[in-house]
Amino acid sequence: MAAAKSFLNKESIREKLENAGVEDIDGAVKELDSMVKKFIRQQEKLAQPQPNEAYESGSPFLEEYPDYEIDRLPGWIKDSLQDARVIGNTKQTVILPNGLKYQLNNTLNHMNGGEWTYFTNSVLNTSYKTSGEDSFAHKIRKIHPTPKPPQLMRDIITFFTKENEIVFDYFMGVGGTLLGAGLCSRRAFGIELNPEYIQAYKMAAREIGCREFECIEGDCLKILTDSSKMKSLLGDEEISLVLLDPPYGNMMSREKTGADIKVYGNVATPFTNSEEDFGNFELALFFEKLKESVEDVLPYVKKRGHVVIFIKDLQPSGKETNLLHAKIVDKLNEIPNLNYKGMKIWADQTAKLFPYGYPFSFVANQIHQYILIFRKEKQ
Ligand SMILES: C[S@@+](CC[C@H](N)C(=O)[O-])C[C@H]1O[C@@H](n2cnc3c(N)ncnc32)[C@H](O)[C@@H]1O
Incomplete structure (x- = not known):
């Protein structure tokens, strides 16, 4: 590597050291100069592409698994299949030149380890747009x-799910x-x-250019x-994920009070009158x-498939806690072959805040919803 060039303005440093009454000015400038050169060398090394040692040690995927059912692989691996390599003692890890890895024994999804870990954060904060192209046809x-x-x-x-x-x-x-x-290329x-x-x-x-599914x-x-x-609808296929956002009890159909009147008017706004x-x-x-609905759908769900349900609590009232999410967990956990696996909390940071309760009492502005996760355990 060429010698690192120091950009130290030695004359100006010398002057400042003299003014500060430093005795060994030559020694101080020399030390400073060598520190700056060392720092520059480190930065130059970091800026160079680092050889991906794990990737280099791997064997080509197509040689290792010539008969592999390619359709089982994620699209992002299929797109780079010629360059994909296999690493690890059990040969279950596929790695791409950019270092991204996929486990062949992943039974759940097509994510790499980083994406998987990111999703498991129990809190999700979002600020999705409601206008323009990024709103996904919100106006409709x-x-x-x-x-x-x-x-x-x-x-x-x-x-x-997988693709x-x-x-x-x-x-x-x-x-x-x-x-x-x-x-995301699912059906x-x-x-x-x-x-x-x-x-x-x-x-x-x-409008979005998305595939239109049967309803x-x-x-x-x-x-x-x-x-x-x-x-x-299904033929002989099975459902991998039942994803539901049910109406919350009689939340929408009750007469509105307080600030909800500003949002919906003071009339009942049921989804339908049915x-x-x-x-x-x-x-x-x-x-x-x-x-009852979850019991009815379960026979069509594959073993270890998931039922994921959005729910928002109602405000507490007197001794009524109205923790709908907790009640649903307990209720659905009564189903013998369905287990509760945990939750994520979705916080919609675009939700408008109202002075609920002001100036008498605490009333939460509930900008979050619970995403409850259940798994079917047996067929
Ligand atoms: C909270 S909304 C779902 C909103 C949906 N996630 C979306 O992105 O538009 C609940 C929906 O369930 C519908 N619904 C209520 N009872 C139903 C039933 N028995 N069968 C089918 N749909 C029903 C309502 O009409 C309403 O549109």
Whole structure:
């Protein structure tokens, strides 16, 4: 390596050292100069591309696994298959020249280790846009009072499925889940009571340029128990992920109070006026019916497939804690072959804050929702 060039202005340093009354000026300048050169050498070394030792030690994937079913690999590995190498004693790690690794024994998803770890953070803070191209056709989807951002759904789907696997949402609304599935090359289908929401989903899919998936209009409880309809949707395939954002008890259909009036007006705004609408059930019935729907869908879910549910708590009232998320965990955990695996909290930092309770009492501005994660354990 060429000698590092010091950019020290020795004359000016000398002058400053003299003014400061330093005795060994030559010695001090020399020491400073050698420190600067050492620092520059370190920086030059860091700026050079580092040889990827792990990659260099690997053997070509295509030589190691000539008969591997390529479709089982993630797209990002398939795209660089000629350069992919295999490392590790058990030959289960595929590595690319850029250092990204994929475990061949990953039974859940197509993520590398870094992406996996990032997703497991229990708190997710987002500020998704609601206008422009990055809003994923929000202007169409906003006919629904609570549309979910497709990017949020995409990130959840990416963790709980592999490419081309099947995602199902039987409270699909204007299609946050279905659009999210389209954004990450998964397949999906949905059920929704309100045909206008299905139409809005289809328009949004066209606007975004996303694949349009099959949707059924009707009551999910009736469709989930109609085996010929389910068979016509699924054929012999199984669902990998049921991703649901159910109406929260009778939250939307109650008369509004306080600052909610500013958002929705002081009239009830149910998703639909149907008696089958989960949003119109009293809470106790809502928990029962939600459990019933999950029991009905489970036979169509693959072993170790997931059921992921969004839920927001209601405000406490007197001795009522109204922790809906805790009640749902307990209720669904009663299902013998379904286990609760944990939660993520989604905080929507774009949510508007209102002076609830001011100036008398604490009332939380709930900008977060719970993402409850369950896994089917047995067939
Ligand atoms: C919270 S919203 C879902 C919003 C959706 N995640 C989105 O991105 O638009 C719940 C939806 O479930 C629908 N719904 C309520 N009861 C239903 C039922 N029994 N069968 C099918 N859909 C139902 C409502 O019409 C509403 O659109």
